[in-house]
Amino acid sequence: MFAIVLIFCCVVYFVAYRVKRRLPSPPVFPGALPIIGHLNVIPRDPLNMWxxxxxxxxxxxxxxxxxxxxxxxxxxxxxxDPDDSLSIANSCYSKPTIYDFAKEMYNRGLVTAGESTWKSHRKLLNPSFRQQVLNSLLDVFSEQAQTLVSNLEAEAGKHSFDVEPYLISHFINTASQTTLGLKTDDDSVITKHYGPATKDLFEIYLDRFLKPWLHIQCLYKISNLKQKQDALMKIISDISIAIIKQRKTEQKQDRELNYGQLSTSENFKPLLDNLLDLADTKDAFTDDEIKEHLNTMVTAAYDTTAKALYFIMILLGSHQDVQTRIFQELHEVLGADLAKDRKLTKHDLQGLVYLEAVIKESLRLYPPAPRIARYLDVDVKLKNYILPAGSTGVISTHSINRHPMWGADADNFKPERWLDPASLPSNPNAFASFSLGRRNCIGKTYAMMALKSTLVHICRQYHIICRTSHLQIRCQALQSPVSGQHLSIETRK
Ligand code: HEM
Incomplete structure (x- = not known):
């Protein structure tokens, strides 16, 4: 009898031990209080967040x-940890409730779409972001970059200035044109109405994010912020619906003139045209869904790229050797055209390998989205822990990008590391600026092309100087340098 009880106890202990061994919980960061957890220590000020x-x-x-x-x-x-982050990214595709604030604005757009809509829409949208399709946008990238360079003329040779507003309006205009496809003579709809409303709407989202009492829906509903949100959403919705209707009419007329086919003479193909094609040939989207995708793309595109370029300009201004090397490369690739304002070709962009390394290195050190979050709808098994269903997984793109596998100089700005595959970590998940896994950034190739084109135009015209010894960062949903860094530009002789 004693032997049976002993064996039974051993079995129970062994099973309990195994279960415990197999299901350890990650350690809790010190300072949590009962009921409120870390709420009393999480900083509200985006300057202290970091x-x-x-x-x-x-x-x-x-x-x-x-x-x-x-x-x-x-x-x-x-x-x-990069591998654990990938496990989360590819096990759970749902977003936590914090994204619901943006869902009111963008609904079935890719960033906020629920899992089943996301799966089918992402599959349909992926081909529109292939390099070959995006090459049709190159002229718009160049035209917009030329406008940015002439706008910056007002600041050349003067004292330091705040470059951020220039970059924001540049990328809002670029993203709106490449997405909605307006012709240059319709520009004012974008620059005066759609662009500013998009920017203000995104700021409302950030503002609400920082005010926990406005996370409560019934309080938010009666707030001034919600009234502003509704007014801005109406402006954006009216403009995008009108543009969709107008483009449909143009395509109908085009087909009538071309015996049922769309004319292929136009090289430029904005995202709207691709969405209308999908709606037409695959019965894929309603007009409201097209609107939500367009508005999502513009918002996801402009702020991230503007922040990325702001960081890059600061880094270039404080690393003159890197700037000199970029200028030499521009000389080699563009040759006699360096001084001319000619539009860039895909071959020009392919040849600018050092510039690409500079962009990647800046994105590595300062990813505009320093973290992303997933709602864990199943238990997720990591290398050493299991995360329980019902909780939130936050992937720190910032920490992955500076993980010890980048070496002892992980915190240093060293674009050359990207030129030699042997000096990069062998783990493909060690660079997470565009997120990881299947729900990663659909616009990463677009972003690289837009950043490269803009930088070519800026660097061939201006010399950037930045005297910031310590880069101060404002960290909200996205991170950016604190406005008004000591950045100045001089026209190149
Ligand atoms: C340097 C620029 C950019 C960076 C650093 C960046 C980064 C990211 C990251 C980290 C995510 C994952 C977000 C999440 O899971 O919460 C994401 C998603 C997304 N990005 Fe980007 N992005 C950039 C530019 C762009 C551009 C130019 C576009 C559009 C043209 C774009 C469109 C999107 C969309 C639609 C998603 C959602 C994808 C999905 O859920 O399937 N992004 N981006």
């Missing part, structure tokens, strides 16, 4: 790349 996140990330790195923080009683797992 230091706090840094200590959470260091704690996570020391604990196999995962740390738990608590938002009240809700568990949020901060993941800094």
């Amino acid at each position: 230091d706090w996140e840094k200590s959470v990330h260091e704690f996570s790195l020391k604990n196999d790349g995962v740390a738990e923080i608590r938002f009240g009683t809700h568990a949020i797992f901060i993941v800094t």
